[in-house]
Amino acid sequence: MATPIYDRIALIGIGLIGSSLARVIREKGLGNEISIATRSAETLDEARRLGLGDSYSTAAAEAVRDADLVIVSVPVGASESVAKEISGALKSGATVTDVGSTKASVVRQMAPHxxxxxxxxxxxxxxxxxxxxxxxxxxxxxxxxxCILTPEPGVEPDAVARLTRFWEACGSTVEQMDKDHHDMVLAIVSHLPHIIAYNIVGTADDLETVTKSEVIKYSASGFRDFTRxxxxxxxxxxxxxxxxxxxxxxxLARFSEDLSSLQRAIRWGDGDKLFDIFSHTRSIRRSIVEAGQDISAPDFGRIGKKD
Amino acid sequence: MATPIYDRIALIGIGLIGSSLARVIREKGLGNEISIATRSAETLDEARRLGLGDSYSTAAAEAVRDADLVIVSVPVGASESVAKEISGALKSGATVTDVGSTKASVVRQMAPHxxxxxxxxxxxxxxxxxxxxxxxxxxxxxxxxxCILTPEPGVEPDAVARLTRFWEACGSTVEQMDKDHHDMVLAIVSHLPHIIAYNIVGTADDLETVTKSEVIKYSASGFRDFTRxxxxxxxxxxxxxxxxxxxxxxxLARFSEDLSSLQRAIRWGDGDKLFDIFSHTRSIRRSIVEAGQDISAPDFGRIGKKD
Known part of the structure; x- marks a missing residue:
């Protein structure tokens, strides 16, 4: 058991991320007490049933009282209302952080409150x-x-260092980044892939000539990687x-430009160009596997079979 | 050991598919003799070193002599030249098949020869x-x-039935389909996903504001699924x-239309529309997992970790 890094930790939002935090905090003893808040009474009941915390409330303001660390794990669009709700109840000297996938907007929404x-x-x-x-x-x-932290200039370095220790104790490697750069990096490595995946699955679902059951049946040939x-x-x-x-x-604009150019190569039968594009991308996969960010087992090492 | 389904089997092309066929034929005794041909002397040497067959040649015509089953496993663009090369050497009554990802073009290229x-x-x-x-x-x-077979009307049903037994013995479930319908189904479940994946990886590689090492480092947030x-x-x-x-x-045209519409919803902040699109696609994932075409373990059940 590590020494607790914070005495009392408040988790606002208890979905995949919040509940994983509750579990690792408990397991590794990173805090002495966990208070949990979520707006949905049903979700709160589920968290209570799972025994994720020491106290439970549907009111974020109640959960943050006396907390040394407040972790907001809600959809980024709810950041401002959470900030407004908790602002009057925060303990002096507490650290407030979040886990949102966009950072400039979260700062815009929360900082003023x-x-x-x-x-x-x-x-x-x-x-x-x-x-x-x-x-x-x-x-x-x-x-x-x-885990990327995007502290604004002027924030207390000790608070950043302590939060860094917390994430490291959770098993993560912490990097610092400017919030706008973070948003640009995530737009390409995460947001665009998700949007494209949603889009292609939607396109497939709308076809008249190919049935949905055919799409499902033969999905292992590429499509299913997008459905995740x-x-x-x-x-x-x-x-x-x-x-x-x-x-x-x-x-999206860059992606579409590139796709138009690829589409043109297909239409005009430009085999050399297609070969160039398709060879070029192989090395990135290799680098990702070398960097330990994915495994080299074929098919992601999936074990499951059809039968 | 099953009874051999064919006496002599010729494998033209010995890449991922051809060499997997060699292995399963040997392991399950699906043929008494395996002859292997590939144009590249280097690849042929590799096949010989691996002991994949009983005879080896860089001339397809030589390999198909006396073969009861000929399996052409080459890039689809090479189908016509293989057909021309082997046409004079084929045994009467032999079955010729291929493993190409497109079917109408393969028929167009091979059938006349x-x-x-x-x-x-x-x-x-x-x-x-x-x-x-x-x-x-x-x-x-x-x-x-x-495994999809696309027999043309008029082909001997016994030959189709025997090839079906062969693929079943390899562990596959065989379906029959019209060649044009096959090409439409595969365009959406396989070809479009691959093209989109190549494209997004290319787009990421060309960015000036985000470094390649950042793309690689943070790829687990979505991007790496495309790199496979x-x-x-x-x-x-x-x-x-x-x-x-x-x-x-x-x-591609349908995909791009849909993407423009999604992009417009992002630009104009149409949250309801985005929510609709993003909810809609979840059910397809569920169906794919239910159909046993993927596993439900988070993250494809990847075992590898960064450290």
Missing amino acids: LPADVHFVPGHPIAGTEQSGPSAGFSTLFEGRW LAASDPIMWRDVCLHNKDAILEM | LPADVHFVPGHPIAGTEQSGPSAGFSTLFEGRW LAASDPIMWRDVCLHNKDAILEM
């Missing part, structure tokens, strides 16, 4: 699965993952699109 | 990994997978694009 005597250190653990809710979480979710991303939480992704709009539109 | 006394039954095992070459094959590649497909054999995919052009262009 937080009192000057708390340390606001926005964060983003690059971890998740396509499943959601308190039951989907697990204590090793953050192990071997990156397209099964992610729709509220979370709606909010990501609305709150990282500029970076996403920029990436 | 094959003599009337052989049975031509085009086929497509829906199996593969992102790896290529004789060393990448394995005997269980076809287990629990679909984008690491597939470039020659194979060049040929697929050139030989299933019409169906692919049709799917």
